[in-house]
Amino acid sequence: MPKSRPLVRNPLFVFVPPIVLLALGFSLISQPGAFAPQHELVAQAINERRANQQPAQILPLAKFHQTRLATNQGGSDFVLVNKQRPLQPLNYKPVNLREIKSSKQLDNSRGLELSDQAATALERLATEMSAAGAGKLFVNSALRSFDYQQDLFKSKTAQYGLAGALIRSAKAGHSEHQTGLAVDVSVPAQGCAIMQCFGDTVGGKWLAANSWKFGFIIRYEEDTTSTTGYTYEPWHLRFVGLQLATEYSKSGMKTLEDFWGYPAAEFYLEEIDSSTSN
Numbered sequence: 001m002p003k004s005r006p007l008v009r010n011p012l013f014v015f016v017p018p019i020v021l022l023a024l025g026f027s028l029i030s031q032p033g034a035f036a037p038q039h040e041l042v043a044q045a046i047n048e049r050r051a052n053q054q055p056a057q058i059l060p061l062a063k064f065h066q067t068r069l070a071t072n073q074g075g076s077d078f079v080l081v082n083k084q085r086p087l088q089p090l091n092y093k094p095v096n097l098r099e100i101k102s103s104k105q106l107d108n109s110r111g112l113e114l115s116d117q118a119a120t121a122l123e124r125l126a127t128e129m130s131a132a133g134a135g136k137l138f139v140n141s142a143l144r145s146f147d148y149q150q151d152l153f154k155s156k157t158a159q160y161g162l163a164g165a166l167i168r169s170a171k172a173g174h175s176e177h178q179t180g181l182a183v184d185v186s187v188p189a190q191g192c193a194i195m196q197c198f199g200d201t202v203g204g205k206w207l208a209a210n211s212w213k214f215g216f217i218i219r220y221e222e223d224t225t226s227t228t229g230y231t232y233e234p235w236h237l238r239f240v241g242l243q244l245a246t247e248y249s250k251s252g253m254k255t256l257e258d259f260w261g262y263p264a265a266e267f268y269l270e271e272i273d274s275s276t277s278n
């Protein structure tokens with residue numbers, strides 16, 4: 001661990017060869033506590049902005065080497081969760097949850113919850129979306145607890161078999177929905193709810209073009225399954241904060257894995273182990 005500390009402080013961190021990034025990624029995963037001081041800076045910045053009622057995130061991305069550390073923290077807007085990066089602990093639960101407010105522009109009749117900053121951002125997004133004539137948003141799914149996700153994965157397995165379940169749903173502890181930062185939406189009046197054709201609707205197109213302005217990204221874009229492990233989900237919005245969403249959309253990258261320089265995670269590690277041993 002001591003060997004990686006100078007790297008973390010080096011402003012050229014972003015540009016070091018991928019192999020070093022990979023090694024650092026593994027060391028971060030194995031010893032996240034070693035970076036607690038930097039994470040406190042991130043947390044402090046987040047809390048200050050919340051106190052001022054500003055959108056949650058933001059450190060300058062020039063401090064990329066610091067913000068990247070927050071990809072390991074469930075409570076960070078930058079957290080990167082995928083099939084190879086489970087939440088820690090597996091049954092992680094966010095602390096700042098609240099119910100998304102229904103309005104003329106936003107239907108949360110299911111009473112679902114998000115982290116406070118993500119809920120606020122979604123409410124603003126829905127207001128703008130409606131004003132733009134792109135439709136009234138319905139919240140299909142938002143926070144999902146560890147237990148809920150476990151049951152969901154079981155039912156998908158019963159419905160589609162294990163292979164089918166693996167590309168449609170996450171195992172508990174591996175879902176972005178467990179962070180309180182991910183939300184599945186639809187526009188019932190336009191059809192295609194939680195279907196890929198949602199991407200072709202007026203609402204789906206508006207979200208793809210504009211959700212970044214509110215701190216969201218379309219997390220599972222077309223043709224990224226080999227990196228994310230999931231098929232195209234134009235309905236799944238992930239809150240990452242305004243600055244990161246802005247940088248991400250400008251970067252032209254299509255996955256958070258690529259953006260942060262983490263390995264592709266099409267499969268769970270145990271799937272890879274079993275396929276190579278069979």
Ligand SMILES: [Zn+2]
Pocket residue numbers: 141177182183184235236237
């Ligand atoms: Zn989703």
